[in-house]
Amino acid sequence: MKKQNKIKTYTLNEIKDEFIGRRGTKRREKYEYDLQMDIIGGVIKEVRKKKKMTQEELGEKIGVQKAQISKLENGSPNVTIGTLKRVFVALDTRISFNVQM
Numbered sequence: 001m002k003k004q005n006k007i008k009t010y011t012l013n014e015i016k017d018e019f020i021g022r023r024g025t026k027r028r029e030k031y032e033y034d035l036q037m038d039i040i041g042g043v044i045k046e047v048r049k050k051k052k053m054t055q056e057e058l059g060e061k062i063g064v065q066k067a068q069i070s071k072l073e074n075g076s077p078n079v080t081i082g083t084l085k086r087v088f089v090a091l092d093t094r095i096s097f098n099v100q101m
Contacts, residue, residue, distance in 0.1 A: 038075035040084065045073040047091050061090035 010018075021028040048058055048069075055069040062083070072079055072087065081097070088095040 034075065034077060037077050037079070040079075041073045041075040044069075044087055044091070047088075047093050048073075051091055053091070058087065058090055062086040 016028065016031070017023075020031050023029075023032075048055070054066075055073070056066040059066045059069045063086075064083075069087075072083070085095070
């Protein structure tokens with residue numbers, strides 16, 4: 001009978017724990033926050049393009065320069081919830097925030 005080699009599998013969280021740090025550590029929290037901002041930026045860009053709107057047009061609607069929209073779409077970590085709300089209102093898109101404890 002042939003002996004089978006078992007391959008150890010890891011969850012994404014186990015890999016993050018090993019290479020980035022456990023949840024609650026400064027490095028891991030920064031990683032998770034930056035990842036969320038990248039995702040939000042990508043969503044904004046996708047919705048803006050579907051609405052056939054330029055960065056400049058979106059910026060004008062919320063009162064900021066095109067460069068600010070570009071930074072936002074590229075995952076800038078320096079954004080407020082108020083700014084995000086104005087962006088999604090300008091895009092005529094419904095958003096919701098989910099708070100978990």
